[in-house]
Amino acid sequence: MIVTQLNKTSQIISCAVQNHVTGEQFICSVIYASNYLVDRQTLSADIRATQAAYGHLNMPWIFIGDFNVTLSSQEHSGATDYLPD
Secondary structure (H helix, E strand, O other): OEEEEEEEOOOEEEEEEEOOOOOOEEEEEEEEOOOOHHHHHHHHHHHHHHHHHHHHHOOOEEEEEEOOOOOOHHHOOOHHHHOOO
């Protein structure tokens, strides 16, 4: 595999990945989102900027990582702290 860094911010690193045998390529963005909503909004802007900068390459794009968002309070590690008495 040949990995080339495309861009990096405080919450996302995006790379172009190429299989040196087959020539197949894709973009991989690794995410570790902030715990704070206002910072995650910056992440959304960073994702859109990455798409604007590299979308013309017309390659598959995969996101992996931790978005630090839960669907419900029961998924939160401190969920019992938020239950009514």
